[in-house]
Amino acid sequence: MKTENRLEQIADLLLEIASILMVSGANTNRVDVNIDRFASVLHCESYSLISQKTMILTVIDTETKENYTKVKNLPSHKINFTIISAISKASWNALDEDWSLSKISQEIETIKAQKRYSRLVVLLAVSFSGAGFCKIFGGDYYNLALAFVSTFFGLLMLQTAHKREFNTYISVFLASLTASLLASLGVYFNLGTQPEATLATSILFLVPGVALINSFTDLLDKNVLNGMVRFSNGIMTVLAIALGLFVAMLIFQLK
Amino acid sequence: MIATILELLEVSVWAGIAAVGFGILFNIPKKAILTVFFLGFGAGLIKFVLLHFEVNIVLASLIAASFVGVLSLPLAHGIHQPPVVFSIPAVIPMIPGFYAYETVLSIMSFTFSEKNDSKRLIFMEDIFSNGFTMLFILISLTIGVSLPLLLLRKHTVKRVDLR
Numbered sequence: 001m002k003t004e005n006r007l008e009q010i011a012d013l014l015l016e017i018a019s020i021l022m023v024s025g026a027n028t029n030r031v032d033v034n035i036d037r038f039a040s041v042l043h044c045e046s047y048s049l050i051s052q053k054t055m056i057l058t059v060i061d062t063e064t065k066e067n068y069t070k071v072k073n074l075p076s077h078k079i080n081f082t083i084i085s086a087i088s089k090a091s092w093n094a095l096d097e098d099w100s101l102s103k104i105s106q107e108i109e110t111i112k113a114q115k116r117y118s119r120l121v122v123l124l125a126v127s128f129s130g131a132g133f134c135k136i137f138g139g140d141y142y143n144l145a146l147a148f149v150s151t152f153f154g155l156l157m158l159q160t161a162h163k164r165e166f167n168t169y170i171s172v173f174l175a176s177l178t179a180s181l182l183a184s185l186g187v188y189f190n191l192g193t194q195p196e197a198t199l200a201t202s203i204l205f206l207v208p209g210v211a212l213i214n215s216f217t218d219l220l221d222k223n224v225l226n227g228m229v230r231f232s233n234g235i236m237t238v239l240a241i242a243l244g245l246f247v248a249m250l251i252f253q254l255k
Numbered sequence: 256m257i258a259t260i261l262e263l264l265e266v267s268v269w270a271g272i273a274a275v276g277f278g279i280l281f282n283i284p285k286k287a288i289l290t291v292f293f294l295g296f297g298a299g300l301i302k303f304v305l306l307h308f309e310v311n312i313v314l315a316s317l318i319a320a321s322f323v324g325v326l327s328l329p330l331a332h333g334i335h336q337p338p339v340v341f342s343i344p345a346v347i348p349m350i351p352g353f354y355a356y357e358t359v360l361s362i363m364s365f366t367f368s369e370k371n372d373s374k375r376l377i378f379m380e381d382i383f384s385n386g387f388t389m390l391f392i393l394i395s396l397t398i399g400v401s402l403p404l405l406l407l408r409k410h411t412v413k414r415v416d417l418r
Contacts, residue, residue, distance in 0.1 A: 084337060136348060
């Protein structure tokens with residue numbers, strides 16, 4: 001009875017770790033490797049079925065061969081590379097120093113409690129990358145300024161929509177519409193030398209780079225299902241972005 | 256000559272800034288910010304220099320992304336972070352946004368505004384050339400970044416097995 005209780009705790013902990021990793025934007029193989037590492041520290045074997053919304057995990061005690069299986073639903077995804085990095089580090093430390101179950105769960109709690117960058121810092125940083133994109137595509141400094149402003153309000157829209165728990169793709173559409181409407185003003189009034197560059201780059205902050213790169217990594221790892229799911233999610237996001245741009249250009253009658 | 260070099264450097268610095276901006280959106284650790292900037296800057300510099308010498312953009316992106324992918328291996332050991340943390344933000348500035356934009360634009364003109372058949376043919380050509388360039392750049396970016404990671408992973412797994 002006692003071992004089963006322990007196995008249940010281990011299964012809960014491993015599922016928790018896997019779900020945090022998955023939600024933070026780790027590829028499937030990374031989740032697998034990390035889970036295996038933690039399981040071996042706790043003298044167990046683990047076998048898991050990982051998908052984007054649900055996970056099934058079985059832990060087997062290496063000595064008694066008792067097993068325990070559990071299913072967990074994942075919360076919505078929010079990319080966080082600090083968590084990926086911290087969990088990877090914790091898994092190596094746990095392996096080297098032979099951590100106990102309670103020590104690991106304590107560490108996971110501290111990792112979960114870590115703060116993100118504040119909303120304003122994120123807004124400013126991403127707006128600067130919008131301006132950077134505009135420079136890369138040959139805009140002058142007037143175009144850069146407008147790209148900064150449109151990215152800022154686009155991202156503000158995205159964050160607000162996320163907070164109100166809108167559907168992801170509708171949030172992306174609204175953000176893309178906001179950003180491209182602002183950038184279209186530049187084309188309409190012909191500001192700077194390359195107003196088209198502003199319009200093309202104002203929406204780039206929405207591009208699902210992590211989803212697309214992870215999808216190819218998963219496919220190369222033969223995690224075909226997860227790879228296809230990520231790819232479809234990426235394509236849906238791109239379509240939502242294109243739709244927002246489309247509507248803005250129809251409104252301003254741009255060709 | 257010097258003006259060209261300065262221009263290339265300026266654009267590459269902006270590429271680095273763009274990479275850091277995305278890094279912060281993805282909440283990278285504070286220690287990784289400088290690394291991300293230099294990787295983004297280096298990748299940008301390589302890509303723009305290659306483009307300057309009229310190398311095809313797909314090949315240029317592949318080489319620049321491979322630079323990031325390969326360099327992220329020793330760096331990962333140096334600052335004790337998994338490589339994805341700085342390799343993904345560093346290649347984001349190379350995402351072919353302009354081609355995507357041109358593709359959408361041509362699709363729009365093709366479907367909604369142009370009735371003249373010979374002009375529609377030109378739009379058709381634009382849709383295909385821009386769309387496929389975009390797709391191939393995306394694929395070369397992911398391959399450039401992830402292939403070295405996949406190769407490295409074999410080594411790590413081996414090391415774990417030997418313990």
